[in-house]
Amino acid sequence: MLTISILVNDPAPSCPKENSVKDNNDMPGHLARRFQQIAVAVFLAEVGDAGFDLTPVQYAALATIKANPGLDQVTLAGLIAYDRTTITGVIDRLVQKGLAERRASSRDRRARELEITDEGRRTLRKITPAVESAQRVMLRGLSAKEGEELMRLLRKAITAGNELSRAPLREMQA
Amino acid sequence: MLTISILVNDPAPSCPKENSVKDNNDMPGHLARRFQQIAVAVFLAEVGDAGFDLTPVQYAALATIKANPGLDQVTLAGLIAYDRTTITGVIDRLVQKGLAERRASSRDRRARELEITDEGRRTLRKITPAVESAQRVMLRGLSAKEGEELMRLLRKAITAGNELSRAPLREMQA
DNA sequence: GGATATTGCTCAGTATGCTGACTATCAGTA
DNA sequence: TACTGATAGTCAGCATACTGAGCAATATCC
Numbered sequence: 001m002l003t004i005s006i007l008v009n010d011p012a013p014s015c016p017k018e019n020s021v022k023d024n025n026d027m028p029g030h031l032a033r034r035f036q037q038i039a040v041a042v043f044l045a046e047v048g049d050a051g052f053d054l055t056p057v058q059y060a061a062l063a064t065i066k067a068n069p070g071l072d073q074v075t076l077a078g079l080i081a082y083d084r085t086t087i088t089g090v091i092d093r094l095v096q097k098g099l100a101e102r103r104a105s106s107r108d109r110r111a112r113e114l115e116i117t118d119e120g121r122r123t124l125r126k127i128t129p130a131v132e133s134a135q136r137v138m139l140r141g142l143s144a145k146e147g148e149e150l151m152r153l154l155r156k157a158i159t160a161g162n163e164l165s166r167a168p169l170r171e172m173q174a
Numbered sequence: 175m176l177t178i179s180i181l182v183n184d185p186a187p188s189c190p191k192e193n194s195v196k197d198n199n200d201m202p203g204h205l206a207r208r209f210q211q212i213a214v215a216v217f218l219a220e221v222g223d224a225g226f227d228l229t230p231v232q233y234a235a236l237a238t239i240k241a242n243p244g245l246d247q248v249t250l251a252g253l254i255a256y257d258r259t260t261i262t263g264v265i266d267r268l269v270q271k272g273l274a275e276r277r278a279s280s281r282d283r284r285a286r287e288l289e290i291t292d293e294g295r296r297t298l299r300k301i302t303p304a305v306e307s308a309q310r311v312m313l314r315g316l317s318a319k320e321g322e323e324l325m326r327l328l329r330k331a332i333t334a335g336n337e338l339s340r341a342p343l344r345e346m347q348a
Numbered sequence: 349g350g351a352t353a354t355t356g357c358t359c360a361g362t363a364t365g366c367t368g369a370c371t372a373t374c375a376g377t378a
Numbered sequence: 379t380a381c382t383g384a385t386a387g388t389c390a391g392c393a394t395a396c397t398g399a400g401c402a403a404t405a406t407c408c
């Protein structure tokens with residue numbers, strides 16, 4: 001698609017541009033930002049309505065700690081594709097809320113071993129319905145089939161781009 | 175393709191689901207975050223390689239100012255679905271870089287009229303190839319048809335969820 | 349064993365995004 | 379005109395995310 005047009009700023013701001021670049025709605029980057037924006041808002045609303053104060057990021061971290069007791073911060077960051085500098089603050093807040101514990105590792109004195117607390121376990125259990133509801137709400141405009149297809153395409157694009165961000169996904173080695 | 179679930183560390187792999195929530199890869203919210211994470215990294219890398227220092231957010235704001243000369247901040251925020259408190263800082267930085275101007279409006283003394291500068295126009299023109307390249311790179315794992323389908327589904331989900339975030343899209347009224 | 353490289357974590361700084369509050373201004377109405 | 383409500387913008391505060399730097403501890407190589 002080519003667009004050769006003279007650089008005239010049109011007097012009517014209400015009509016769409018042709019001398020401008022593509023419309024925002026044709027930019028996957030812009031759509032990614034919008035979808036993420038809505039997804040976070042829906043998550044916070046559903047979880048908040050359920051009486052909890054946990055962000056999507058904190059939820060993912062806590063669930064991963066529960067599933068992998070004693071793991072260190074770098075491994076945790078790799079499993080959920082967070083930057084290692086971000087995970088520090090996230091864990092700070094989980095610890096401060098009493099949902100997780102951070103202990104010095106005996107094997108490697110640089111590392112911290114992470115554990116979920118009973119309170120964290122309780123929170124995870126009680127919060128799950130709200131989290132699942134949020135996942136449904138953020139896809140409410142799509143049929144079940146479309147929702148599946150969206151997730152498939154996102155997974156595929158993410159897999160291909162995994163190494164392009166500073167915090168790629170790193171799977172657990174056996 | 176194998177997928178080692180991050181929630182598999184439970185000692186008994188025979189009961190994969192009862193005490194664990196869904197895998198992250200089945201959560202549209204998590205996929206949204208990952209895709210957005212990669213999209214931003216790709217944008218910054220492509221634009222940076224081209225010799226410019228502009229974020230995706232700043233780019234969208236600048237392009238929208240160019241297309242709608244003299245618009246105010248609230249209208250701009252609505253057109254690109256930014257929160258009004260976010261746009262203040264974004265414009266601060268565009269102004270500080272000499273790419274845009276913020277003037278008091280004569281019609282409404284509360285409002286600020288925004289204009290792109292010549293420098294901003296030059297920057298936009300020169301940056302466009304990098305921006306378009308970034309959009310291609312972030313979809314590099316998908317066929318052209320799949321990329322189109324992903325964008326279609328994102329648009330549909332976003333439209334349905336538009337009002338769920340604090341900063342919904344507000345189109346220009348004629 | 350000792351120099352070197354790497355790794356785990358933290359911190360300072362910057363840029364989104366949001367909540368909630370506040371000021372200044374405008375618009376509608378009694 | 380005075381009152382009331384809505385609106386435009388900013389600010390403080392918090393939570394992601396990232397860059398780049400630094401420290402301490404571990405691994406590796408000679």
